Each structure stands twice: as structure tokens, then as C-alpha cells.
Amino acid sequence: MNHRLYARAVAAALALSLSVAGIASAQMSHGGGHGAAMSIGQPGDASAVGRTIEITMHDNYYEPETLSVSEGETVRFLVKNAGAIVHEFNIATAEMHKAHEAEMQMLVDHGVLMPDRIDRAAAEKMKTSMGHGMHAAGNSLLLEPGQSGELIWRFADAKDLEFACNVPGHYQAGMMGDFRKAN
Amino acid sequence: MTATSFARACALAAAFTVSSVTAASAGDYSITVDRVALETGDFAKTAIGYNGSSTPTILRFKEGEEVTIAVTNNLAEDTSIHWHGLILPYRQDGVPGISFDGIKPGETFTYRFPIVQSGTYWFHSHTGFQEPDGAYGAIVIEPQGREPFRFDRDYVVQLTDAHPHSGERIMRNLKLMPDYYNRQQRTFLDFLNDSRDQGLSAALADRSAWGEMRMMPTDVEDLQGFTPLINGQDPAQNWTGLFEPGERVRLRFINSSAMTYFDIRIPGLQMTVVQADGNNVQPVTVDELRIAVAETYDVIVRPTEDRAYTVFAESMGRTAFARGTLAPRSGMEAEVPDLREPPLLTMADMGMAHGEHGSMDHGSSGPRAPQPTHTMADGTMMQGMNHGTMDHGAMGHGAMPMAGTDPFYAPGSGLTPQAADGGKFLSYADLKAQKPLYEHRDATREIELRLTGNMERYIWSINDVKYSDAEPIRLQYGERVRFKFVNETMMTHPMHLHGMWSILDVGQGKWNPVKHVVSVAPGTTLYMETEVDAPGEWAFHCHLSYHMDSGMFRKVIVEGGPAGKSADLPAVPQQTTGG
Numbered sequence: 001m002n003h004r005l006y007a008r009a010v011a012a013a014l015a016l017s018l019s020v021a022g023i024a025s026a027q028m029s030h031g032g033g034h035g036a037a038m039s040i041g042q043p044g045d046a047s048a049v050g051r052t053i054e055i056t057m058h059d060n061y062y063e064p065e066t067l068s069v070s071e072g073e074t075v076r077f078l079v080k081n082a083g084a085i086v087h088e089f090n091i092a093t094a095e096m097h098k099a100h101e102a103e104m105q106m107l108v109d110h111g112v113l114m115p116d117r118i119d120r121a122a123a124e125k126m127k128t129s130m131g132h133g134m135h136a137a138g139n140s141l142l143l144e145p146g147q148s149g150e151l152i153w154r155f156a157d158a159k160d161l162e163f164a165c166n167v168p169g170h171y172q173a174g175m176m177g178d179f180r181k182a183n
Numbered sequence: 184m185t186a187t188s189f190a191r192a193c194a195l196a197a198a199f200t201v202s203s204v205t206a207a208s209a210g211d212y213s214i215t216v217d218r219v220a221l222e223t224g225d226f227a228k229t230a231i232g233y234n235g236s237s238t239p240t241i242l243r244f245k246e247g248e249e250v251t252i253a254v255t256n257n258l259a260e261d262t263s264i265h266w267h268g269l270i271l272p273y274r275q276d277g278v279p280g281i282s283f284d285g286i287k288p289g290e291t292f293t294y295r296f297p298i299v300q301s302g303t304y305w306f307h308s309h310t311g312f313q314e315p316d317g318a319y320g321a322i323v324i325e326p327q328g329r330e331p332f333r334f335d336r337d338y339v340v341q342l343t344d345a346h347p348h349s350g351e352r353i354m355r356n357l358k359l360m361p362d363y364y365n366r367q368q369r370t371f372l373d374f375l376n377d378s379r380d381q382g383l384s385a386a387l388a389d390r391s392a393w394g395e396m397r398m399m400p401t402d403v404e405d406l407q408g409f410t411p412l413i414n415g416q417d418p419a420q421n422w423t424g425l426f427e428p429g430e431r432v433r434l435r436f437i438n439s440s441a442m443t444y445f446d447i448r449i450p451g452l453q454m455t456v457v458q459a460d461g462n463n464v465q466p467v468t469v470d471e472l473r474i475a476v477a478e479t480y481d482v483i484v485r486p487t488e489d490r491a492y493t494v495f496a497e498s499m500g501r502t503a504f505a506r507g508t509l510a511p512r513s514g515m516e517a518e519v520p521d522l523r524e525p526p527l528l529t530m531a532d533m534g535m536a537h538g539e540h541g542s543m544d545h546g547s548s549g550p551r552a553p554q555p556t557h558t559m560a561d562g563t564m565m566q567g568m569n570h571g572t573m574d575h576g577a578m579g580h581g582a583m584p585m586a587g588t589d590p591f592y593a594p595g596s597g598l599t600p601q602a603a604d605g606g607k608f609l610s611y612a613d614l615k616a617q618k619p620l621y622e623h624r625d626a627t628r629e630i631e632l633r634l635t636g637n638m639e640r641y642i643w644s645i646n647d648v649k650y651s652d653a654e655p656i657r658l659q660y661g662e663r664v665r666f667k668f669v670n671e672t673m674m675t676h677p678m679h680l681h682g683m684w685s686i687l688d689v690g691q692g693k694w695n696p697v698k699h700v701v702s703v704a705p706g707t708t709l710y711m712e713t714e715v716d717a718p719g720e721w722a723f724h725c726h727l728s729y730h731m732d733s734g735m736f737r738k739v740i741v742e743g744g745p746a747g748k749s750a751d752l753p754a755v756p757q758q759t760t761g762g
Contacts, residue, residue, distance in 0.1 A: 059617060060331045060466065084618065085465065115465060115615060115694055169466030172455035173483055174333025174431060 040092055040161055043138035044074035044154035052076040057143065059083035060165065060175040067163070068182040074154045081143035085115050087175070088165045090140035091153055097176070100140075101166040108168055117144050155179070212242060213253040214320075216262045216286075216308070221317060223410040223417040226347035230317035231258065231308070238415040239341050239439070240320035246301040246327045252294040254286060261285040261310055264294070265681070265722075266322065267477065268304040268461050268699040271296040273719025276681055278309045281720050281738055285310060301326035302461030303435040303479045305341070312350020315441035315728045319343065323435065324461075331617055332457045332466065334433035334483055338424040342436065342474070342496055342505050344409035344443035345417075353406060354729055357641045364407045366502065402638070402673060403526055403598065404500035406442040406729065411496065411505030418506035423513055428489050432509060433457075435481050438474040441728035444499035444675065444702075446473050448603055449492050449509065450520060454482035456609060460698040462684075463617035470606030473499065475677040475702035477726035480609075484509070491515035499598065499675075501525040523603065531595035532673050534706035593706030598675065612689050614696035620684065621714050623693035626665035630656065634703060634725070634735065636672040642733055643672075643725065649734025656723065656737050660744035662715040670703045676730065677702045678711075680739065682721040686712040700726060718744035 053075055056063045060083070069075060079089045090100065107113035111122040141149040155161070164176035219232035233240040244250055256262045263285045265277035275296040279285035286292040301324040308318035321339045346353060356363040413422040426432050434454075438445060448454075448471040455468045458481035466483075474480055474496075486492055491510035498504065501522050508516060589610040592599040602608040636643040645653070658664055665688075668678060677700045678685075684697045688710040695712075703709045724736035 058331070061329075061333065115691075169455055169468050172453070172468050172485070173331070173457050173466035 039156035040096070040139065040158040041154050041156040044076075044152040046076070046152055048074040048154065049076045049152060050074055052078060055079045055089060055163075057081045057083055057087040057089065057165070059085050060087070060170045060173050062089075062163065062165075062175065062177045065177040066180060067177065068180045069155045070182045071155055071157055073182075074152060077141075077151045077153065078148065079141050079143065079151065080148045081145055084145050086113060086118065086142065086144055086167060087170065088140055088142045088167055089149070089151065089163055090166055091151075091161065091163050091179075092139060093158060093160050094162055094164075097162065097164045097166055097171055101168055101171060104166045105168045113167065118142070210248075211251050211253070213255070214240065214242075214264070215255045215257055216264075216318065217257045219317065221345060223345055223412065224419045225410045225417070228347060228349075230345070231313050232317050233320050236415075237317060239339075241339055242306070242320065242322045244298045244322065244324045246298055246324055248298045250294075250296060250298055253291050254294065255291040256286045256288055258313075259288050261287055262308055262313060262318070263310045264306050264318075265309040266294075266296075266304070266306050267679075268302075268479070269296070269322070270299050270682070270684075270717065273682055273717065273721060276719075276721065278681065278722045281722050298324055300324060300461065302458055302463070303339070303437060303481050304461050305437045305439055305477075305479065307439065309722070312354065312441075312728060312732070314439070315344075315346065315350040315353070317343075317345070319439040321435070321437055331463055332433075332455075332483055333431055335430040336424065336426055336432040337435070338432065339414065339435045339437065340422075340424075340494065340507065341414050342438050342440060342443075342445055343412050344406070344440040344498070344503075345412050346406065346409040346441070348408075350441065350728060354732060357405065357729055358733075361405065361638050361641045362402075364405065365402065366407050402528060404443060404498060404502060405674065407500065407502045409443065409498075409503060411440075411443070411445070411498065411503050413494070413496070413505045413507040416507070418504065418519070421516065422494075422507040423515075424494075424507070424509050425513065426486055426509055426511060428487050428511060429485070431483050431485050433481060433483055434494070435479065436472075436474055437479045438476055440476050442476065443503075444473060444475050444677075445496040445505065446471060446499060446600060447494070447496045448472075449484060449494050450518070450604070451488075451492050452484045452486055452509075453606075454484055456480055456482050456613075457617075459614050459696055460700060462620070462697045464696055465615040465617050465694070467609065467613045468607070469602075469609040469613070470604055471600070471602040472609035473600050475675070475700055475726075477677050477679055477700045478698075478702070491517040493517040493519055495520055497522055499526070520603065526597045528673055528705065529595055529597040531593040532597055532705035534593065534671065591702075591707065591709065592704045596704060596706060598704060611687060611696075611702075614687070614689060615691050615694040616696050619693045620697050621686070623695075624663060626712050627662045629665040629667055631667045631669065632737075633669045633671050634676050634678075636674070636730075636735070638672075641729070643730040643735035645735055645737055650724075650736035650738075651734065653737055655720075656739045658713075658715045658739060658741050660715055660718055660741055663712055664715060665710060665712045668701070668703045668709045668711070670705055670707055670709075673705045674727075674730070675702055675704050676735065677726040678724070679726045680713060680721065680723045682717045682719065682739075682741075683713050683715060686714070688712065715741055717741060 050073055053067060055077055081087050110126040112119050112126055141151050143149050161179040162176050164171045214233050217232055217235045219230055219235060219237045221228055221230035221237045230237060254264050263277045263279050273282050275294050276282040304322040306320050306322055307314040321341050410417050416422040436447060453468050453470055455466045457466050458464060460479055472480055486509060489511050491508050494507040496505040504522055506519055589599050591611045600608045633646050635647045642649055670676060679700045685699060685701050686695050687698050687701050689695055701709060701711050718741045721739045723739045724731045
């Protein structure tokens with residue numbers, strides 16, 4: 001794939017990073033009353049990328065399933081959906097994934113998220129009827145079968161960080177992986 | 184040790200490991216069919232079991248393996264084993280009178296077939312009432328590649344409805360008196376209560392309708408008085424599966440009951456359904472599921488707390504429950520819920536209440552959603568009904584939540600499942616194939632099968648003809664046949680086609696799930712399609728033991744097909760040896 005095509009594919013993939021509520025700040029404070037806000041990190045700068053990690057999404061699991069990252073590290077993820085079903089690569093805590101799955105369920109209920117494709121017309125309709133639709137969230141990629149996408153992420157201090165697919169049922173079936181702290 | 188000899192040693196070690204694994208997973212299996220003692224908290228009796236035990240045998244195969252299974256009959260009567268859900272040459276399918284002659288007392292019959300699939304299945308006798316008498320076991324087939332889901336523990340959870348009476352005696356009693364085992368008879372007191380709640384004329388009309396039908400609102404289970412078992416253990420014996428908190432546990436639910444549907448839940452845990460009838464489905468997370476007779480569902484649960492969880496399986500008629508436990512340590516117990524109120528069948532389950540449900544949104548369930556049928560088995564029924572006096576209040580709906588909108592039940596059906604905790608109850612509509620087995624295409628023809636019966640004489644039939652009087656259904660190799668099941672009875676029928684897959688139409692096109700049993704609720708029409716790809720002669724029947732025996736059964740003959748395909752496998756009789 002030449003550079004321009006690749007950029008276009010990435011743009012398309014990013015456009016598909018659908019999130020109803022969005023996790024715009026990528027910040028979270030533990031609902032459990034921990035008090036101290038933790039950060040899962042934030043979208044990173046291409047100039048700060050230290051290394052690239054390739055992730056292949058299958059039906060319904062990741063390869064690899066465990067990754068080591070350091071606090072403060074900026075990583076470029078090249079994610080390919082090699083399956084026949086739509087999958088997501090989403091960086092968040094287990095709690096956030098759970099909340100996000102409910103949003104994804106809405107996309108299913110509105111006929112936006114089909115097993116093997118995103119129905120853009122249905123997405124428009126949903127946006128019109130509900131007043132809000134989907135907008136990009138920097139911590140996730142939602143990819144149709146055969147698509148590839150890129151996500152640059154700067155890791156912060158959150159513990160229990162996971163990458164997961166929140167297409168309903170996929171996380172519970174085991175389509176998730178752990179970030180282990182390298183430092 | 185030199186580098187070369189070390190390498191050689193490693194190679195040898197590796198070869199040894201491989202061959203020992205192969206020896207364990209490929210090749211020869213043997214099963215004995217025996218009289219065994221079955222003891223539950225409610226009764227003790229002599230039953231039938233495999234390998235001398237009332238604990239069901241689990242056969243573990245590997246996809247791609249060629250299995251040889253020697254079955255020795257230690258009974259004083261003929262027996263057989265049918266490999267439920269396995270795709271195999273028809274001579275190996277184990278149905279006496281269709282696939283072979285059965286296995287005589289004292290003989291050993293050797294089955295031989297390739298394992299061409301993976302997942303959870305089961306096996307059982309297809310002779311007489313041996314299956315209700317205990318002749319069932321589990322089959323677990325490991326796939327060649329990796330599973331599309333993850334689990335740390337793996338348990339078979341095989342359910343049955345053990346009964347103190349032998350199957351033969353039960354059939355005799357049902358023939359004499361179809362409500363012999365219905366312990367939930369409507370009494371005169373119920374009638375008085377109905378009259379008070381509904382008014383006398385409505386109560387009378389209601390009674391008259393049920394009487395004409397020769398059924399009662401409590402006819403959800405025509406066999407009661409059984410003790411549900413999990414892996415051969417009654418609720419007090421409490422089958423237990425161990426886990427470490429945080430682990431994913433795969434539960435392979437198999438319903439090997441003669442007659443009983445179960446509603447299964449694990450309070451405190453959600454279940455992610457990943458397989459139905461051995462075929463992977465796109466994962467769907469539920470709080471509760473209903474398992475029809477002869478179905479299997481594989482679920483993943485992830486208990487995170489250091490405590491016990493109850494696996495609770497209530498019979499659909501709420502007359503009994505099976506109970507097991509998931510726990511971090513053996514001996515632990517969790518609270519066992521009470522049985523919920525028994526459901527009452529409604530006019531909708533007679534296929535008569537459709538007219539009043541104009542406001543229900545059928546469209547949401549897809550273009551192929553089952554529609555309630557107007558047709559009744561007994562034409563005289565219609566005359567006895569006075570629609571004018573019927574309203575929902577008169578049909579016993581008041582006592583039941585109306586939230587259920589499962590398109591696979593007649594609108595207003597008393598059987599529509601409701602999750603105990605108000606959560607998500609699995610519907611057939613939720614099942615989507617993980618990876619379609621066949622290219623999707625239009626069916627080449629449709630065959631209508633009306634599920635019919637005469638409850639008074641305990642005759643169950645298809646298109647009003649019982650098996651002994653029926654012509655076989657002839658299919659041509661290469662067809663894709665669309666079966667239309669119209670349930671004209673008030674019972675739920677789990678229909679099982681041998682030898683070929685049943686693609687259940689849930690309105691999802693190529694994602695329609697691939698099953699071996701499709702359950703047809705009262706007052707509904709359900710479609711399934713079959714790619715006719717297995718030459719030979721196959722059984723096709725309701726899997727409720729006493730319905731099957733009394734005639735809800737057909738032989739299917741698949742004509743044509745390439746030479747060398749399954750129909751031409753070595754003749755079976757030579758494989759039988761005296762013993």
C-alpha cells in the first residue's frame with residue numbers, strides 16, 4: 001500500500017472509531033471512590049512514537065493477547081481486522097470497557113453495527129433521531145473485516161489497562177488483552 | 184551430550200509426546216451398555232448406564248480424528264447408540280430400523296467414522312425408552328484450530344429428568360390417561376376463582392375451549408414427578424465445578440432429558456453464549472437461557488468473587504429444578520432460589536389470540552419472524568370459541584408479566600420466557616452463526632410439516648399422520664430444502680433432523696445459526712433450511728421421547744449424490760461380532 005492509500009485507510013478507520021458518548025478526554029476517575037484521578041493516557045504525537053506494535057484481530061481474539069508498555073511511552077498501533085466480523089481495538093480500563101459496551105449495544109439495536117459491516121445510513125438516521133451520533137474517540141478503532149487502522153497512544157499511570165473489543169459479547173468471550181507495565 | 188545427540192534426544196522426546204497425545208485422542212474407544220443402580224434423593228431404581236455407571240460417560244474426540252467405538256451390549260434386550268449432532272455416514276448413525284439393525288444382547292458393535300466437526304454434542308440409545316432410562320452420555324470435540332473464545336476451565340453440565348418409572352411404564356400410563364403425570368390439575372376451586380376474576384361466562388367459555396382442545400392450561404409438561412440431575416447428581420448431591428476467581432469457565436450445557444425443557448441461570452453471573460448445538464455463535468451475553476430437549480449451549484462465565492454460585496435449572500413447567508454449584512473450593516454452597524410460579528398456557532398457545540395483538544411489532548423481529556398460526560388440529564374447536572367474550576383479562580394474562588416479546592413464541596403465550604432478575608433472556612433471535620457453514624442461497628423448495636396431535640389418545644403426529652402410517656420424506660442430494668413447521672398442538676416440540684444441519688431462520692440471512700434441534704413453540708410457525716448433502720436414510724422427529732415413540736417421527740431418504748459419498752460406506756453387519 002502506498003503512503004497516500006494508507007493514509008486514506010487510516011482516515012477511514014478513524015472515522016469509524018465510533019463512540020456514542022465519546023471518551024474525549026480519555027480521562028477517568030474511579031467511580032469506586034478512590035478519589036485520585038488516574039489517566040489512561042491520551043492520543044500521542046507521531047513525532048513522539050518510540051515503537052510500533054502490530055495487532056491482528058481475529059474472530060474473536062487478538063494476536064498478541066498481552067503487551068508490555070511503559071508509563072509515558074508513545075506507541076503506534078497498527079491494527080488489522082483479519083476476521084469476518086467487525087471488531088474494535090480500544091484502550092481503556094475494564095470499567096470503561098463495560099460502559100462502552102452499552103453504547104455499542106445501542107449501535108447494534110439501531111442497526112448501525114452489523115455483524116460484518118457498519119451501516120452508515122443507519123448511523124446517520126440514529127444521529128438524526130437521537131441528537132447525537134458517533135464521533136471519534138482517540139482511544140479506539142472500529143474496523144470492518146479486511147480494514148486496517150492506526151492509533152498512536154501515549155500511556156500514563158492507569159493500572160489495569162486493557163485493550164478490548166466492545167462489540168457486544170466479544171469482551172466476555174475473551175476478546176481482550178492486558179497491558180503489562182514494562183517499568 | 185553433544186549438540187547433535189541433544190538435538191536428536193529432543194526430537195525423540197517431541198516425537199514421543201506427539202505420539203502419546205495422538206494415542207490418547209485418536210483411535211479406539213469402547214463403551215459398555217449396562218444395568219446400573221440409580222439413586223436420587225427421591226427414589227432408587229435400576230436404570231441403564233454406560234460403562235457401568237449412572238454418571239454419564241464423556242467421550243473426548245479431536246476434530247479430524249477417525250474414531251472406532253466398540254459398543255458392547257450387556258443388556259438382556261437390543262440397544263443402539265446414536266451420536267447426536269454428529270455428521271457421519273448414515274450407516275453409523277445408530278437408529279435401529281433406519282441406519283442398522285441395532286445391537287443384540289451380548290454383542291459388540293463397532294462404529295467407525297471420521298470426526299468432521301468440533302464442539303459439544305451427546306450420544307444416547309435410539310432403542311425403546313432406554314434414553315429416558317439413563318442411556319445417554321456427552322461428546323466433547325476439540326477443534327483443529329483455536330476456539331474463537333477463551334476459557335480456563337471446561338465443564339460438561341449434562342441435564343436429565345430422571346423418573347422413578349421406567350419409560351415403558353410412563354408410555355403405558357400416558358396412553359391410558361394423558362394427564363396421568365399432570366400434578367397441576369385445574370380444580371373446581373380454580374374455576375370458582377376464575378369466575379370471580381373473569382366473570383362466570385368468560386370462565387365458562389375458557390373452560391369450554393380448553394375442554395374442546397382436550398388440554399389444560401397446565402399442560403406445559405406432560406411428564407411430571409421427575410428428579411432433575413446434573414451429570415448424574417441430584418440437587419442435594421450438588422454437582423460442583425471448581426474455579427479460581429477471575430478465571431473464565433466454559434460450561435457445556437446439554438439437555439439429555441426425555442421430556443423436560445430447562446430455564447438455566449447462575450444468580451450473580453452473566454453467561455456469554457458462544458456455541459449452540461455444537462456450532463459457534465457470535466457471543467451474546469444473557470442472564471438466563473432456555474434449553475430445549477436435546478439442545479446444547481456452551482457459555483463462558485467469569486466469576487470474580489471468592490464465593491460459590493448456584494447453577495439453577497428450573498423445568499419450564501416449574502415442577503422441579505436441577506442444581507449444581509460453581510465454587511472456588513469443593514463443599515461450598517450458595518443460596519438456591521425458589522421455583523417460580525408455573526406458567527399457564529393461554530389462548531395464544533392454542534394459536535387463537537393473534538387477532539388482538541395488532542399493536543405488537545412483528546416487524547422488529549425480521550422478515551422471517553414466525554407468525555402465529557390460525558390453523559387448528561381439531562376443526563370443531565373453532566365453533567366452541569366465542570371471540571367476543573375473550574379479552575386478555577379472561578385468559579389468565581393478568582397473573583403474568585407481559586414484557587416478553589420473544590418472536591419465537593406466540594404473542595401473549597404463557598410460555599414466553601422472562602429472566603428471573605428482569606435481565607436478558609436468550610432468544611433464538613439472538614443466535615447468529617460465528618462463521619457460516621454454507622454459502623447462503625435461496626431454498627430450492629419448501630416442505631410444510633404441521634406438528635399435530637391428539638392429546639386424548641396420546642398420539643403425536645406430523646400432518647395428522649403418525650410414523651407407522653407415513654411415507655418417508657424424499658429429498659434430492661444437492662437441494663436446499665426449507666422446512667416450515669406449523670405447531671398446531673399446545674406442546675413445544677424440539678424437532679431433530681439426523682445427518683444434516685438445520686439452519687434455523689432467525690431472519691439473519693447468511694448469519695442464521697446452524698443447529699441440530701429447533702424448538703417450535705405452541706401457536707407458532709418456524710422455518711429451518713437444510714442443505715441436503717448427506718445421502719442415505721435418516722430419522723427426523725420430535726425429541727420428546729414419548730412424542731417420538733407415539734408417532735411424531737418421519738424417515739427422510741436422501742436420493743442421489745456422488746458415488747463414494749457416505750451412503751456407499753462399507754456395509755455394517757460384518758462389523759458385528761458375537762460376544
